[in-house]
Amino acid sequence: SAVISQKPSRDICQRGTSLTIQCQVDSQVTMMFWYRQQPGQSLTLIATANQGSEATYESGFVIDKFPISRPNLTFSTLTVSNMSPEDSSIYLCSVVTQTGTEAFFGQGTRLTVV
């Protein structure tokens, strides 16, 4: 199993600013993913955080808006840049274990942009 700690758990931010979300895992994992969950919606994959190389972004998400760092096998950050109210969502970090069987999720970061 894997235990994931996400920080902050929630924040209220002014439009035009940026917020960096941290994801710390208690064990080394190869695959880390970032998801967005808009109000009342399901989870949507933003990107795969690759260790040692640039993140792989899904259609509709770009690096300038959601830069991701992955300095080692236990840590990643997601930045939401130049925020607007439409960015108000829950952002979740997820990891898949080496066996590839299960995904584990952080508790999420609830972001409100005003």
Added chain:
Amino acid sequence: DAKTTQPPSMDCAEGRAANLPCNHSTISGNEYVYWYRQIHSQGPQYIIHGLKNNETNEMASLIITEDRKSSTLILPHATLRDTAVYYCIVRVDNYGQNFVFGPGTRLSVLP
């Protein structure tokens, strides 16, 4: 796009079995059926997964039809704490493969 179809909502009486259906008619031979749930304000939680045999663990049972085109998640004795959104996901069992979430089923366990 999600490869599964689930009813948007269901109700279940506390103490009774909750049977949550999922259709995955286009599932490939190497894709597993996974179930996750998301309790309000929490991250998704793994429940169970299987390939073609029925599976049971301490949380639930998974019944997969012989043609693998549908499955049912069974919570044998639902409690109020089981109220959540339940997601059925088909996925290749590979650590490089992400999980694609559909809308899920909102299960309400009623006292």
